[in-house]
Amino acid sequence: MTAPNRNTLWGRAIAAELARNGVRTVCISPGSRSTALTVACDEHDNLNTVSALDERSAAYFALGRARRTGEVTPLISTSGTAAANYHPAVIEASQGRVPLLLLTADRPPELRDSGANQTVDQEKLYGESVRWYKDLPEPAADERTLRSLRTDISRAVGTAEGTHAGPVHLNVPFKKPLEPTPVDGDVPADLSPLAAMGRGDDQPFVKRTTGEPQLDDGDLRKLAEEVSVDRGLIVAGPADPPGLTAESVTAFSHATGFPILADPLSGLRFGGHTRAAPVIGGYDAYVNTAVTESWLDPEVVVRLGASPTSKPLRKYLAGTDARQLVVDPAGAWREAEFTATDLVVADPDRLCGHLSQLVRNRGSADWRNRWVEAESAHSEVVDDRAADLFEGGILADVVEGLPDPSTLVVSNSMPVRDLDRFGGVDTTSVTTVGNRGASGIDGIVSTALGAAHGTTDDVTLVIGDLAYYHDMNGLAAIRRADVDATIVLLNNDGGGIFHMLPIEEFEPPFTDQFKTPHGMDFEPTGELYGFDYRRVDSRSAFREAYAEAVAAEGSQVIEVRTDAAASHEIRDGVQAEVIDRLID
């Protein structure tokens, strides 16, 4: 293969190796220094490109896509502050174990720290937030350097999607000419086909064979013995992409008799398996209260995924003297109450599958039934509030109205908490997505639209007004990436969550500095970004509008104006009623 110059050859080698390593979609933002990367990815037959105008939204779009698919999703930026705009999403990807690959174009080394235009220090720009960083050599059309480049791309993709998945950063310096302009003699005619084109048959330069970590037989048998108790719980926190497998966790639950306390982002709250397995979803309303105070403690808690969203659940678990086994395939320590007694370094699905065959004792039916009864009391109380307009009720309506299958993206702040407390358990096949790695309210629109790009499911996003405002730029992806979503905008005119904090009592500065009402009318975003926008003011109107929106083509925003303080009162009221019923 010949190329008009070494930069073009370099860009083509990167694009080809990305595709051969399984990459399908690359998100590109405009800029000059990255020209060779952009042109090569754009012209590659097996790569789709998404053009995103601003890098902060681009990175969250890639994050949403990678989170939904589990596929490594590269980003391409020019040099300078463009690359710095990836940082928030890189942090989320790191903490949420999402496979991103940052390809940041840069000036050649001699122009760094020289006062050259659009040149900043991009060395290790994202610090400890990436699993691997490399400043690539300057493009060179020689055998050894091209082999190193092709090897690096296999390594970058492999690291990003490894057991401890996460972002990888390759800084890519280029000298001019950046375009595919012919440069005589720049690419030697006798370059070997292997260096110039890589391996034939679309093979990656380095093929990787990997497996998930698992325990050996002796340790498995010991563990099976240890979980053969009367009272146990399986606590499934937010899952690492691509998610936990319902079959293996429910098999484990069946063998042990342990209820599954399923975080809304665990992937286990919703789906056909909930017909047969004791999946518990209302715990946020009644654990760590007078209800569980009168219960015996669990003896064993098996914890899968990240730390649960529910604070009451975390506090309840911390208050028991149960043995707590934190299962983490990457051997990380995601338990911030410091109540873990055991770290089990194993793939959670495989572990559950193996243990379900070895456990001999099915635990107490009384224990299980307590949870199941609490669950039905909770869902009855939530159903009784079907006419009340409050934020939690809208989440219950969304779950009720989701098409099958669906991808549901929930923003941080109250939406994810309300899904936790009011979403219940449902047989609809729903993949939930949320950014709980760092729990930012930034980039949520882009995350949802990126997830929509990675699935054929209907996609619904539930988002608060400040989070919507934070990433209005992200709405441009509806047209630019040709994706659809139904967006439920819970507009309580500010950060409703702050009512839950003691600062609520301090006025000033509560309203101006914390709740921050802004009075913004978001309706014009419909015209600006090309979707239908409507507003509803009751639960029944919402249910109707939501059903119409999911049945319609294209994207819609349904704004629901709510009162934050009143919503909290109803949340508290529901909780009090559930507790009342359960301690009677």
Ligand SMILES: Cc1ncc(C[n+]2csc(CCOP(=O)(O)OP(=O)(O)O)c2C)c(N)n1
């Ligand atoms: C990027 C970022 N900035 C600030 C915060 C702090 N914060 C957490 S929740 C919240 C308010 C969110 O308001 P909104 O999206 O309207 O949701 P609501 O609280 O009303 O449910 C803020 C500012 C954050 N988590 N992330």
Ligand SMILES: [Mg+2]
């Ligand atoms: Mg709000």
